Amino acid sequence: LIFTLRKRINTISTGDMVCLGLAPGLFLGRLANFINAELWGRPTDLPWGVAFPTVSAQNCPDVVGICARHPSQLYEALLEGLILGALLIYMAWRRGALKYEGLIGGTFLTGYGLARFAVEFVRQPDAQFVSSGNPLGLAWQVSGWGLTMGQLLSLPMIAIGIYFILRAKRNG
Numbered sequence: 001l002i003f004t005l006r007k008r009i010n011t012i013s014t015g016d017m018v019c020l021g022l023a024p025g026l027f028l029g030r031l032a033n034f035i036n037a038e039l040w041g042r043p044t045d046l047p048w049g050v051a052f053p054t055v056s057a058q059n060c061p062d063v064v065g066i067c068a069r070h071p072s073q074l075y076e077a078l079l080e081g082l083i084l085g086a087l088l089i090y091m092a093w094r095r096g097a098l099k100y101e102g103l104i105g106g107t108f109l110t111g112y113g114l115a116r117f118a119v120e121f122v123r124q125p126d127a128q129f130v131s132s133g134n135p136l137g138l139a140w141q142v143s144g145w146g147l148t149m150g151q152l153l154s155l156p157m158i159a160i161g162i163y164f165i166l167r168a169k170r171n172g
Helices: 002-006 011-035 072-093 103-119 149-171
Strands: 140-142 145-147
Touching: 002 011, 011 072, 011 103, 072 103, 103 149, 145 149
Parallel strands: none
Antiparallel strands: 140 145
């Protein structure tokens, strides 16, 4: 941002190009999270559940024996890295989306926010929000419904992304 402002380069168009490189970076980052056994999901009995070797990952009060967890890092690698990345590349090179200032960036923000919002349903909650009265680790809740911190942070991204998409369509 500072560089584009100092050099008087179009910030939104530069952001569009930067967003094309973010998806592969997110893919590799989420694979690293999986390899390092960090940011795992909630316990599951699904056949693709993963038994992470760390003591904290095996701390599942309701599970007898080995605790398998959702590989939420792989879900995010697939959604944020591969699928969103493929969509952005398709839009840029096959549909000419770079001609519409903000369309790629808006699609990235919306797609990333939606993917993160969805994966939060199976991701292990932030420890600081978990309590006996709040076992799901909801950061905000009303009448038994709520959102995790990741979901709350995704909402502005989705809104800003939609704004840029609509702006690009209107100006294009």
